[in-house]
Amino acid sequence: MSAQEDGHRSAEVAARVERRWATIAVIIVVMMALLAAFAGIHRATMPQPRVETTDPSRLHLAGEFVESNLGSVLEANGAVIVRAIGQQYSFTPACIVVPVDTPITLRATSADVVHGILIQGTNVNTMLVPGYISEQLMRFTRTGDYLMPCQEFCSFGHEGMWGKVRVIDKADFANRAKGGGRLSCVGQ
Amino acid sequence: MLANRKLILAHFWFAFSVFGVALTLGAWQMFIRSPIGTWLSNPELYYRSLTAHGTVMGYVFPTLVAMGFGYAISEAALEQRLVGVRWAWAGFWLIVLGSVMAIIPIALGRASVLYTFYPPLIGSPFYYIGVVLVVVGSWIWVALMAINLRVWRKAHPGAPVPLAMFANVAGSYLWAWTAVGAALELLLQIIPVSVGLKATIDAGLARVFFSWTLHAIVYFWLMPTYIAYYTIVPRAIGGRVYSDTMARISFILFLVVAMPIGMHHTFADPQVGAGFKFIHSAFTALVALPTLLTVFTICASVEIAARLRGGRGMFGWIRALPWDNPMMLALAFSFVMLGLGGAGGLINMSYQLDASIHNTQWITGHFHLIFGGAIVIMYFAIAYDLWPHLTGRELIDLRLIRTQLWLWFIGMIVTTFPWHWVGILGMPRRMAYFDFGHPAIAPQALSVTFSAFGGFILLTSGLLFLVILARGMRAPQADAGPYRFAIAVHQPATVPVALNTHALWVALMIVLTITNYGYPILTLALTEGTSVPAVYVGAQ
Numbered sequence: 001m002s003a004q005e006d007g008h009r010s011a012e013v014a015a016r017v018e019r020r021w022a023t024i025a026v027i028i029v030v031m032m033a034l035l036a037a038f039a040g041i042h043r044a045t046m047p048q049p050r051v052e053t054t055d056p057s058r059l060h061l062a063g064e065f066v067e068s069n070l071g072s073v074l075e076a077n078g079a080v081i082v083r084a085i086g087q088q089y090s091f092t093p094a095c096i097v098v099p100v101d102t103p104i105t106l107r108a109t110s111a112d113v114v115h116g117i118l119i120q121g122t123n124v125n126t127m128l129v130p131g132y133i134s135e136q137l138m139r140f141t142r143t144g145d146y147l148m149p150c151q152e153f154c155s156f157g158h159e160g161m162w163g164k165v166r167v168i169d170k171a172d173f174a175n176r177a178k179g180g181g182r183l184s185c186v187g188q
Numbered sequence: 189m190l191a192n193r194k195l196i197l198a199h200f201w202f203a204f205s206v207f208g209v210a211l212t213l214g215a216w217q218m219f220i221r222s223p224i225g226t227w228l229s230n231p232e233l234y235y236r237s238l239t240a241h242g243t244v245m246g247y248v249f250p251t252l253v254a255m256g257f258g259y260a261i262s263e264a265a266l267e268q269r270l271v272g273v274r275w276a277w278a279g280f281w282l283i284v285l286g287s288v289m290a291i292i293p294i295a296l297g298r299a300s301v302l303y304t305f306y307p308p309l310i311g312s313p314f315y316y317i318g319v320v321l322v323v324v325g326s327w328i329w330v331a332l333m334a335i336n337l338r339v340w341r342k343a344h345p346g347a348p349v350p351l352a353m354f355a356n357v358a359g360s361y362l363w364a365w366t367a368v369g370a371a372l373e374l375l376l377q378i379i380p381v382s383v384g385l386k387a388t389i390d391a392g393l394a395r396v397f398f399s400w401t402l403h404a405i406v407y408f409w410l411m412p413t414y415i416a417y418y419t420i421v422p423r424a425i426g427g428r429v430y431s432d433t434m435a436r437i438s439f440i441l442f443l444v445v446a447m448p449i450g451m452h453h454t455f456a457d458p459q460v461g462a463g464f465k466f467i468h469s470a471f472t473a474l475v476a477l478p479t480l481l482t483v484f485t486i487c488a489s490v491e492i493a494a495r496l497r498g499g500r501g502m503f504g505w506i507r508a509l510p511w512d513n514p515m516m517l518a519l520a521f522s523f524v525m526l527g528l529g530g531a532g533g534l535i536n537m538s539y540q541l542d543a544s545i546h547n548t549q550w551i552t553g554h555f556h557l558i559f560g561g562a563i564v565i566m567y568f569a570i571a572y573d574l575w576p577h578l579t580g581r582e583l584i585d586l587r588l589i590r591t592q593l594w595l596w597f598i599g600m601i602v603t604t605f606p607w608h609w610v611g612i613l614g615m616p617r618r619m620a621y622f623d624f625g626h627p628a629i630a631p632q633a634l635s636v637t638f639s640a641f642g643g644f645i646l647l648t649s650g651l652l653f654l655v656i657l658a659r660g661m662r663a664p665q666a667d668a669g670p671y672r673f674a675i676a677v678h679q680p681a682t683v684p685v686a687l688n689t690h691a692l693w694v695a696l697m698i699v700l701t702i703t704n705y706g707y708p709i710l711t712l713a714l715t716e717g718t719s720v721p722a723v724y725v726g727a728q
Contacts, residue, residue, distance in 0.1 A: 026477065049462030051711075
């Protein structure tokens with residue numbers, strides 16, 4: 001009888017300890033989700049929020065991603081927009097030029113299969129899915145060259161698909177952007 | 189009592205043989221893209237190898253281990269001969285047929301699309317149909333597990349389902365449902381294009397379908413490992429399960445929340461909006477819960493074993509554990525890798541942090557540490573534990589077994605730690621070679637070389653594993669007695685219906701999948717003009 005009571009008591013202790021741990025575990029999980037929500041809402045750090053589509057078979061004919069519109073542009077309101085496409089096995093433009101310490105919007109898509117843009121040494125990282133437009137906000141705090149490999153398998157030439165980002169002085173960029181042309185650093 | 193030993197051995201031998209081949213390919217890949225290899229004149233060979241490695245390690249190997257182990261659990265835990273043995277063999281042969289059908293086009297370079305398919309890249313239809321056959325074969329197993337449990341329930345009305353079988357059936361249901369995502373992608377989208385019925389495909393929708401499978405499949409791989417934690421380890425080291433109830437809750441949580449979280453693989457994708465990305469991120473945090481509970485329960489179960497062996501003190505009991513027992517060693521290694529890999533996983537599923545490591549070598553490092561490390565080392569332990577019962581012969585060379593486990597652990601750490609590091613530096617995945625002469629890439633050369641050596645250690649360990657099993661087939665005969673599972677400190681006489689059946693939880697799993705996937709899939713399917721021309725692989 002006493003052994004049975006003893007067993008009963010130990011079972012209660014076991015259950016109590018276990019409940020305590022489960023509570024801690026739940027608190028950890030809830031905290032993680034809340035942290036992510038807070039950073040997302042308060043600091044507006046989040047993955048791409050909107051879904052935009054585009055027809056990859058007509059990219060080269062008209063619209064935002066026609067070849068003459070690719071590259072970096074300084075808008076009248078001071079914003080910088082970079083437009084690029086990925087295709088087997090290169091980016092256009094292969095060298096992207098942007099100003100330092102400036103909010104930049106990268107808009108990109110794929111002309112054929114799934115690719116990805118990753119700028120080394122930064123957290124700029126997005127997929128390029130044909131049919132959809134990827135948009136990322138970025139800001140570089142240091143001038144210099146950054147490698148920009150394709151980060152998604154896109155068939156046999158994937159390992160050769162490396163682009164470049166060149167971050168230059170603000171005034172230099174503004175100077176070159178005068179007249180509203182599309183800038184790149186290809187061949188420079 | 190294991191009546192269908194041949195069936196189980198067939199599953200294990202086929203699983204471990206293809207594992208050996210895929211492991212060799214993996215080690216070759218580590219070598220050829222490292223600074224110690226020379227550049228491939230034909231990089232396409234690398235992607236053939238990568239497709240084979242992924243297809244075997246992702247679809248064939250863990251599925252067969254789960255099936256073979258599942259049949260063993262059904263017979264040993266329920267103490268009942270397997271019902272539907274003919275069907276089980278049919279399932280096995282379907283998987284063999286599917287594997288061969290898939291591997292031939294891969295070897296010919298007609299299906300170098302990686303195991304994740306990546307439409308609009310399209311390979312030979314035989315590859316996709318082969319994968320479908322593998323999945324169909326495994327669905328036969330799912331049905332058999334449900335049928336066997338039902339037969340047992342009829343004979344034992346109201347009795348608590350043995351924990352091992354409860355978990356095994358939960359794992360089988362999880363697999364049945366999570367495989368539906370990739371099945372829809374293959375049957376509705378890829379195969380029609382591959383055989384020429386259609387020429388365009390919605391790549392964004394395909395990625396969402398695949399994410400349905402891609403995350404929960406990991407928990408299906410994990411199930412045998414967790415079943416071993418709870419129902420084999422405590423028995424093998426002379427302890428008890430701390431809590432039968434907590435074990436059931438953990439498996440139920442896996443069943444329910446492993447499923448509706450897959451879109452954390454698409455954080456960087458343009459075809460899913462921020463809302464569903466956040467929901468999936470939060471649910472992924474939730475899936476840490478059963479693992480946190482398991483770590484607690486298993487550590488407590490192990491402590492019981494240590495104290496029964498005379499261990500004392502707050503931490504002094506750790507020394508009293510049977511460290512020469514391979515099961516103890518495997519568990520310890522598995523937990524270390526689970527802890528490190530799990531911490532990395534929390535970074536991957538984070539709404540914000542993912543961007544810094546998405547699709548870099550960090551990810552490759554992460555899932556090799558979790559799957560190849562924490563999970564597969566327990567597959568080894570399961571095989572060692574079951575082998576004497578399957579062969580009727582003793583596994584004598586414990587020293588060799590311990591060496592094999594140590595090598596696997598060391599190899600996995602040496603492989604994956606540098607992998608994580610170069611990932612943080614921004615090294616992308618799945619590249620046949622790197623230009624280590626480039627000043628920006630040169631600093632990664634040393635890390636990649638380390639990884640390659642880790643790959644060689646893993647290969648050595650894997651081959652040693654096969655040698656040990658093969659020698660076990662010819663060892664002196666010995667009766668291993670009936671196969672037993674661990675019992676709990678407080679073995680329940682009755683279990684609440686909710687913790688003894690699966691229906692409610694399967695329903696919840698399906699409902700959560702619909703709420704978390706229904707809207708994104710429907711909107712993508714209804715959006716016009718997002719289908720893009722297929723790009724055929726190896727057609728020339």
